[in-house]
Amino acid sequence: MAKFDPVLSRNWNVPDAHTLKVYESRGGYQAARKALTTMDPDAVVNLVKDSELRGRGGAGFPCGLKWTFLPKDRKETLMCVNGDESEPATFNNRYLLELDPHMFLEGILISCFATRASTAYAYLRFEYIKGAKILEEAIAEARAAGHLGKNIYGTGFNLDVWVHRGAGAYICGEETGLIESLEGKRGWPRIKPPFPAIEGAFRKPTVVNNVETLCCVPHIVERGAAWFKSIGTPKSYGPKLYTVSGHVEKQVCVELPLGVTCRELIDEHAGGVWKGRKAKAAVPGGISMGLLSADELDTPLDFESLRKPGCLGLGTAAVTVIDDHTPIIDYLVNTARFFAHESCGQCTPCREGTGWMNKTIHRIKNGGGRVEDLDVMLHLANNLGIIPGTTICGLADGAAWPIKNALAKFRPELEEYIRTHQTPGAGPTPLQLDIAAGRRVDLVQLAPAIAAAAPPAAALHSPGRPSA
Ligand SMILES: Cc1cc2nc3c(=O)[nH]c(=O)nc-3n(C[C@H](O)[C@H](O)[C@H](O)COP(=O)(O)O)c2cc1C
Ligand code: SF4
Known part of the structure; x- marks a missing residue:
């Protein structure tokens, strides 16, 4: 591999790199000055488009192209930066926030100038308490030094950046779930279209980009699109x-x-x-x-x-x-539990499907599995998600993929596990067997059993709450 000079992490080992003084001493905010004072917004959009920077948040959508979807005649644009970072085992945004917050702010500044956004919300994962504090301090420093606020570098461009902390839900990383949450509502993803570029936060044209995506922007402005495209593989750059x-x-x-x-x-x-x-x-x-x-x-x-x-x-x-x-069933237990817990519940295939998969996988783990369960799960996994077109967002696809891949690559191990871990009494109930086999479940016949299993009415009232 040709020599590679890191840019996103270049300040990580520099003492106090999170302070404005150190960041500026290492060339910080020069790219923003260049963009704001020598380029017009469309030129910045075109530069980012030419670099073919693709979103780092998960979907890999081309960043510059997304910016061109904003309506030409818009009166106001909002920027939402996605720092929700709740995908398990992911912590690159956290490093950027805590170790180089001014690079992140410089990325926001240039991107807001390009898209003509004068308000940016940095939506951060609930658990990133330290990152939020460091970012707040960096915002205050940048504002005092004239990198944020009114009439930045005498160009007439204004920008306010607000930190918004989530409340701890994975689904608030999905861009429209994030927008709903930012608006103070439950983080339920919206049906698209309209996409956020047309109607986003507070029903205004909104750009949603990941933290790392925006951190690439100052380096593209500083070094050019050709530099960016010289890094990576023939189709994935940077x-x-x-x-x-x-x-x-x-x-x-x-x-x-x-x-x-x-x-x-x-x-x-x-x-x-x-x-x-x-x-x-x-x-x-x-x-x-x-x-x-x-x-x-x-x-x-x-x-x-x-x-x-x-x-x-x-x-x-x-x-x-x-x-x-590590048994593959343990990996599946963890993934299924996560997605069943994090499904927001709006779409039936996702809400019910993630729950069924979770229960089935736990039953297999506990010795009650049947080899046929694997086909039932595969059928479920193939039918839930935005790709088969049955859900609003991609959480369901993410729930299906671990199961599809595990079954394609580790089926013999899973079958062996089921056969060798059979435990009497841990199998499915007759009702579960009927549902799994697609047999009609007669609710009238089942009514006495359901009534017998139901808690007495008094138990439905909490102590202190008057009963009807
Ligand atoms: C369930 C779900 C969770 C997501 N979580 C995140 C997240 O934590 N951070 C993120 O940047 N993008 C996340 N995304 C992707 C966003 O919807 C969106 O594509 C991204 O923020 C756009 O930024 P980018 O183009 O710069 O990558 C998630 C998507 C889904 C379906
Ligand atoms: S796919 Fe799942 S998480 Fe996404 S909107 Fe539907 S129910 Fe909610």
Whole structure:
């Protein structure tokens, strides 16, 4: 690989790099000055479009192209920066926020100038208390120094940045769930269209971009689109922050050109698989993306290559390693529990499907599985999500992918587990068997059983609450 100079993480080992003084001493805000004082907004949009920067938040949508979807005659634009970062094992936004908040602010400033947004909301994951505090301090410093506020660099451009902390829901990372949450409502994703560029936060044209996406922008302004496109693979450009966790010796967040392989990340950056063991599998980019088997670890982690081994995509580029002592059913137990818990419940296939999958996987884990359960789960997984067109958002696809990949790559192991862990009494109930087999369930016949199982009416009232 040609020599690669990190840019996103270049200040991470510099003492006090989170302060304005140190950031400016290392060339900080020069790209913003260049953009605001020598370029017009459309030129910045075109530059980002030419760089073919693709969103780092999961979907990989081209950033500059998204900015061109804003209505030409808009009166106001809002920017929502997605720092919800709730995909399990993903922590690259956290590093950017805590270690280089001014680079993040410079990215916001240039991107807001390009899209003519004079208000930006940085929506942060609830748990990022330290990151929120550091960012608030950086905003105050930047405002006092004239990088934010009114008439920035004497150009007449105004920008306010507000930090908004989420309340701890994965679904608020989905861009329209985020917007609903920002508006003070329950984080329920919206049906699209309209997309946020047309009607977003407070019904105004809104740009939603990930933290890392915007952190790339100052470097593109400083070094040009050709520089950006010289890094990476023939179709996936630029530097990327990869996180590696799970069964490795050292958990890391490392900046590399797009297209590095899982094997290189594990062996050269994370100290290898822990305890001298071998990898059985790896999650390539957050659990929504599915699973690579051990013989697929040389797949480049970029926007195109992961489709070949059947993964959903690059996602958040968060690699989680699973060692060869770990049963795949344990991986499925964790993923299914997560998605069943985080489904917002609006769409029946997602709400019910994630719940069924969770219950079935737990039953298998506890010794009550049947080999036929695997086909029922596959049928479910193939029919829920935005790709088969049955749900509002992609959470359901993310719930389906680990199951599809595990069944495609580890079915013999799962069947063996079911056969060797049968426990009397742990199997499905007759009603569950009827539903799984598609047999008609006669509710009239079942009524006495349901009534017998129901708690007495008095138990439905909490102490202190008057009963009717
Ligand atoms: C269930 C779900 C959760 C998501 N969580 C995040 C998240 O935490 N951070 C993020 O940037 N994007 C997340 N996304 C993707 C966003 O909807 C959106 O595509 C992204 O923020 C756009 O920014 P980008 O184009 O810069 O990547 C999520 C999507 C889904 C379906
Ligand atoms: S797919 Fe799931 S998480 Fe997304 S809107 Fe529907 S129910 Fe909610």
